[in-house]
Amino acid sequence: MTVALLETAWLVPLYPLLAALLSLAWSPGLISRTGPRPCGYLNLLMVSAAFVHSVVALTALHTNARAGAEALYRPITFGWTWLDTAGLRIGFDGLITEPALVAMTVITGLHVLVQLYSIAYLEMDWGWPRFFGSLSFFEAGLCALVLTDSLFFSYVILELLTFGTYLIVGTWYNQPLVVKGARDAFLTKRIGDLILLAGVIALLPLTGTWNFHGLQGWAADQINNHNTLPPAITLILLALIAGPMGKCAQIPLHLWLDEAMESPLPSTVLRNSVVVVGGAWVLLRLEPLIELSPLVQTVLVIVGGTSALVGSLIALAQIDVKRALSFLVSSWLGLLFVAVGLGGIDVADHLMLVYPLAMALMLMAVGAIVLTNITQDLTQLGGLWSKRPLMGLAFLTGAAGLMALPPFGGFAALRELLELTAASSSPAVLGGVVLITNALISAGLIRVFGLIWAGRPSVFTTRSPEVLWLMALPTFVLMGLMLHLPQLLVINGVFSLSPLPGWGPQALPLLLSTLVGGGLSAVFYLRPHPLAHLPAALGGLQDWLAHDMQTERFYHRTVVWLVVSLARLSAWSDDRLIDGFSGASGSAAMAGARRLSLTTSGRSQLYALTLVLGVVLMAIWLLATPAAAPELVRPFS
Incomplete structure (x- = not known):
């Protein structure tokens, strides 16, 4: 029985996903007589089932000799094909390994505790279906993320988690500040996600695979054979680490975590403990590729070290307790980025292991x-x-x-x-x-x-x-x-x-x-x-740190200003050039048509005279045009 649960550990993400889908029946009011509370209990039940399955599978891995040997030395694989055409195959390939089972046990266990916690925290709240469904959606995405062996589907799952962040931050959507926080968190993540997508697409022609184990083998071949890597590989790797930078709230893509604090505190527990670690998980899977580029390793060390120092300094000036702890999240994960940049994959694993609880x-x-x-x-x-x-x-x-x-x-x-x-x-x-x-x-x-x-x-x-x-x-x-x-x-x-x-x-x-x-x-x-509290002479320093070193203002004066300027230029060119040309040509055609309509009198004698004049003018033109002399063709000599 335990071996069967180990071999079917890929079912774990489906329990919370089913709960999230069933929550839709309560969210728009299709089920209203029972009130929202049964939805919360249903989600708690399904999350508990996922936790039990994860624990039993992990126990079977360590207690059953045959199952343990298979999982450690020949991991259990599963997968399904999503697209297979013109030589391109995109599928969800997964591996059931010891790290994946440990990660799923931590994720599902924390979700059980948080959903119990949420029942009391949101006791008088009527938004249970939306909130508990979003929590279960988070869990399903995170469990699928640790199981998948595909970089492409890792990107897809990270996108779904970003969408889940938008939903759960906007739980209390009747408050303008909450709406702004959900929007800003969603848009800030889009920067890193778009760069990550570019890297994912560009990587396939170079390596021929999106599977992490295939990428690991490709990287090992490049090192063992001393192959000369194309210059584009550095740009691709820089694009690949942009996604984890955004998910782990690393500078300069760290503002979303601060904005996400507008959500109810139970969701903050999960977001700051396990959701942000999803980006770190992908980064660790990419570590064999990162070793190919010393420049990318240096970038990771610089970004991680800067985020660690700056995040911990900003936290010292915060007066909102949730924000004070959220900047410490960026700081701790910055140390993890330093470990990956230095090639310490085991050290980064341990940093990620001791952090969530x-x-x-x-x-x-x-x-x-x-x-x-x-x-x-x-x-x-x-x-x-x-x-x-x-x-x-x-x-x-x-x-x-x-x-x-x-x-x-x-x-x-x-x-x-x-x-x-x-x-x-x-x-x-x-x-x-x-x-x-x-x-x-x-x-x-x-x-x-x-x-x-x-x-x-x-x-x-x-x-x-x-x-x-x-x-x-x-x-x-x-x-x-x-x-x-x-x-x-x-x-x-x-x-x-x-x-x-x-x-x-x-x-x-x-x-x-x-x-x-x-x-x-x-x-x-x-x-x-x-x-x-700093003296008045240094009060500006404390205020500067409290406002995140004016990073948001810097973005408004640079990135936002550039985007707004380009949007205004596009609107002006669309209005004056494109619409102006088409509108002017249309107006000229209509004016010409109106003038021509005045020549239509309805008298047949005038129409016949017009035809005669046309024939006469054509004859004059043909007679006035000299005929071209025929070209003589010489016979072959």
Whole structure:
């Protein structure tokens, strides 16, 4: 039975997809007598079925010798052909591997917890069908993404996830700010997606395949045979990494994540924990191709390092708690881009593995505060440690998982990254980026904790009731998983126990950066300190960081201005040149027709006279034209 579930693991995305489709029956009101709540319960049931199937399949992989050997050394394949014509075949080819099953278990497990959480968070909301259907649509897309072996269908699925982002950000569509956030998030992602599509199309004639394993084999052949690669391969690879840059909210394609915070907080939990990692998953599958171009690797390191530093700095100036955590998402994933650029595929895997649970736990703890205190403004919170200590402990547990603090998984992954930078061509610069970013991330997380749970109660937090148990239960379950994650990673051989999980070279500098960043932030925010707010002379710096370094204004003055100018030029040319020419020629034809109509009198004598004059004029022309002399043809001599 377990082997059968392993071999049919490709069914996992179909459970939430079916739930999303059935949600349409409630969304337009086709089913109204029951109210919207059965739709939420249906989605929860189907998501739970997907989670159980994933867990059983992963268990079978590790406990059944035959199934495990087949999945590890000869992965289970499946597929169907979508298009096969003129020598071109496009199909959804999939592989059931251990990483895919682990990823699906994390995705489906988090979705179960989030949907439980959402039932309580949106208890009085009537938009359940649209919201829960969108969550299930997200899960189906993410599970399909980790199963597919096709770069083309990876692009298609990423596009569907972008569409899902638009739907779920616009859940409360009667608010103008929400509509703007959904639109801006959708359009910002389009930039990277269009460039990615160009790269996907251009790659096929060069490699002859879109399958990741085929691309890996092609890249290995180029290296082993010392083939000279065409110059276009660098441009193609730059186009391919543009898509993951947009999905992972890397600079300069990071604005969409900030705009997406207008959606309900449960969707933020999933988006910031697993949806953004979808782009990183595709990037890791492209790593064999990326190794072919040192320029592309350098671009990844520069983009990742810049996003890591800038994102963590911007987070320190945010007063909206959801935005403060969202910029830390860009910062952490920037470190993952650095690892891929340096060729550390295993390090990038570990960074991606330890991230989702920690970020989801922090957002769940914050959501419990936002719901009961009716604000997500950090300056209006505070003093909640005496009223909500358990949620404070949950937040600290999640924060410890992202800071380089042993024995948690974030420490082990960041230590591996720091060791990787030490072996690079610029160890001082890249190592400094990792250490400074870790210090800033630690400072940002302790700042959020201090502004919510430390200090004195405000008007909003004087009375802070407990949340419903359906919000507390998944939060504490996730907290327990976070506390046991280091042991699970050691047991499965991801990190070694020496003497702490992941301890090794570069551990002390990394731990010191955590203590410096987190300690200074604790001094400023656990007890309100004057330096927590910059002096008036430096207030402009804080405002500049709070407004995302004026990136949106820069886009409006450059990209948006250029697009608007081209649109106005196109409208003017269409109105004055194209429509003007066709309109003027049409008017001239109509005027000529009106004048000719005046010559029609209806008298047959006048018509006969006109014909006679025409014949006479033609005869005169023929007589006046000299006849051409016939050319003499000489006989052959």
